[in-house]
Amino acid sequence: MPELPDVEGFRRVLDGCGPGRCVRRVDVRDTGVLRGVGVRRLRREVEGRRLGRPWRHGKLLIVPVGDGPALVWHFGMTGELVCARADDPPAAHDRVVLTLDDDRQVRYRDQRKLQGIRLAPNQRALQRMLERLGPDALDMTRADFLNLLAARRGAVKAVLMDQSLVAGLGNLLSDEILWRARVAPRRPARALDSAEARHVFTAMRGVLATATRAGRVPPRRTWLTGHRDDGEPVCPRCGERLRSHRVAGRRSVWCAHCQH
Structure with a gap:
């Protein structure tokens, strides 16, 4: 199961692929990984907006989108993030694909779909998600x-x-x-x-x-x-x-x- 170091690795993947890039298209190939958000709303909130700098809290990866919402990834047992070219063949377990304005793609890949992607519409909603968690293990004194x-x-x-x-x-x-x-x-x-x-x-x-x-x-x-x-x-x-x-x-x- 992905733990803090794995999620930090996924943060680095996204940091090298997405920040500052505009999301041209959101493809949801399996709605089973969406948590608390539908396909239409996800597309409405993300398409046409720029990805901010990703950051991590515990096992969660948070990516600001534009000046309001944030994507929150929880990887469960088998989730991972992959940065690919648009013409790279898709994998069997690519569930959600963000195509960026430079034709690279951020692919959320997950075999077992035990967790998935949430959308925090604003900072207050994001804080409510994080309030359920203790301090990040790396930040504890x-x-x-x-x-x-x-x-x-x-x-x-x-x-x-x-x-x-x-x-x-x-x-x-x-x-x-x-x-x-x-x-x-x-x-x-x-x-x-x-x-x-x-x-x-x-x-x-x-x-x-x-x-x-x-x-x-x-x-x-x-x-x-x-x-x-x-x-x-x-x-x-x-x-x-x-x-x-x-x-x-x-x-x-x-x-x-x-x-x-």
Whole structure:
């Protein structure tokens, strides 16, 4: 599932394709990815207007359109953005295509259609969307993060994945962060001592810095994410067999020897 680094990669794709360009045509090839907006309104609000500079909050990508509305992309499990030429053959899962005035296209590609595209008609509507989310994981200060953990009874992994508390972290990132911090995912967040909580914060910043540069959560062999899908996965740090269990409804992978 696309997480903060993936969405940052999509932001860079759009930043290199769209800003300042006028949208000449909007083609909706599958209305199943539209959320709260119809085809006619989407075309009316977007066609003939220029795309602004895209920005990201957590897993959401926001693109201003003209001087009023904004397109808001939520990529779900399989969504992505592609910058293509107009004469490039379409892919089977290209759902919405924005043709720009230089004949390039921004293509929203999504196989499973679990999320999709929203239209915020104005800044107030956009703020209402964002109010449901916590601060972006890259913007959190250490003090705010430590206060958040200290106030939560639930499992630390559940806290990290709760978008209303920390925006941008998903399953892979949370497992990687906790593995680096040597903290078991089912530990109650407020049971962590101050040193453990600081280690989680430091691990989060380090993982995000590397993954954001890559535009994805990299499956490096020195990372937990590089082993979790092996047939018999072992910890890249100590060599012990990795364990798997559901935490916050998601498959979680950790090392019982390293993480306590």
